[in-house]
Amino acid sequence: MAESQAKTSAQGFTKKQSSMITLGSVLLIFFIAASGMSLGFIQGPMLEKINAIDMFSLITTISTVALCIMTPIGGRLVDIYGVRKVILYGGALCLITNLILPFASNKFLFLIVRFLMSLGMGAFVTAPYLMAPMVVAPKDVPKIMGYLTISLAVGSLAGSYFSNILSANGMLTIGVLWPAIFLVASMALCLPNLPQQPKSATVKLDVKGVILLSLTLIFICIPLTFAPSMGFGNPMIWGGLVLGIICLVLFIMVEKKVSSPLIPMYLFKNKEYTMLLIITFLSVFYMTAMNSYLPQAMRQITHTEESVIGIFQLPRTIVQLILPSFIGIWLTKNIAKRTATSLSITGICLGVCFTFLVWFGVHMPVWFVIVCITLTGIADSFRAVSTTPAAQQLLTKADIGIGTSLVGFAISLSNVISACVDGFAWDSLRLAHEGIGGLTEGADTIFLIAAVTGYLTFILAFFVYRVMVNKRNKAAEK
16 A cells, blocks of 8 residues: 555645656657747748748737737636647647648648647646646645746757757758657657546636637737837727727626636636736746847847857856756745745846846947846746746645746737837837837847846735735734
8 A cells, every 4th residue: 555655645646657757748848949939030041942931920919919819818718628639739730730731832821820829838838837736745746847947948948949950051841840749759758647627517618709819919019010100090900909998898808608618707806826827927028128139239230240249148048047946946845925026026037137238339248138037037936936836835735727827928919919029129210210229229128128127026926026925924824
């Protein structure tokens, strides 16, 4: 009996099953990061190859919105069908479209395939974070989050590095396909070891909510994408934004009435959980500035070599390889209280980093940029390891799927909104002032936005969220 118990994890899985699912989760996160970074670099050359570079912004926006829309839907599907079926069907859709994408020779076919690939990925993007509490005891969840954070960093670097090399050597097809190996490996590890879950009799998919959420994001994000080129005063731009706001109001009204809402509004009655989502949204707002516009600024303003741009995030990645494991162990002693400290550190690091980058110009040394970006590695390590376990502590078992997915949705939504805001700032200032001056003003404005969101992260984490956690802890002690 004792021997049997020793072979079984705290959550009913055998140690072998727990190890296989954990490794599968790590590989799934690696695929998501590597595929995203590879496509970020290779999509432009692929579109040039089929004479569709004019659709770059539209395809990027639509694929990002699709990922964002599908994140909360994926969480609800987990509650209805279980994580195994979501990984199976979402993974199959993502894998098939990934294999088709390099051979899409028509721009509209490319758009459709890219859209479907994002839908498939969005379905399982938070699955690794849902599997962690399934296979380990709650106190060990931060350690698993540390592993996932490390995998995310390695996947991002690998995607960036190999896509640069493959693109430079004309091997675009391989550049798109190679991350799929890790998706296949992840499914092979997870699917045999995850339990079959019967369809929920109480939770239903809120179709009206899906439609209204989709329309809200489409009507808001696409006009913001085209505002710089069409002019912000264009009636079509304002018309789209007004329709987006109307759809948002209708979405909230519908979600309050349906029995199984896509996003349960009652979750937001928990002020601590809501504040955690807001802080998460602000703490990742900088990513568009770092991943898209900083490399562009280095190319066009300081004329940095492509080989250097491909590895300027290397020290940041090294930090993310080392730090998360230690943070995970540290967090296990008091997840709620130390999450507030972690997010405060996140905000300070981001604010300081982009405050220095606000002075970006033609004479900005590359080593200084690298030092600043390394601070974001510290910030991301503290944020990524702490937010999901802290959120899961505040959720009931019935809401664990959608509640965890809303953390991912906050990140996806932040990426969508930041892409629109940063794109508007960059294009508006670049077009308003020709040459290096306009480019510099655009870059500095984007970095200022990132600095402000970093400091807001610190203010909310230290002065609001920390107080909420202390109040809850004192109430529990009584």
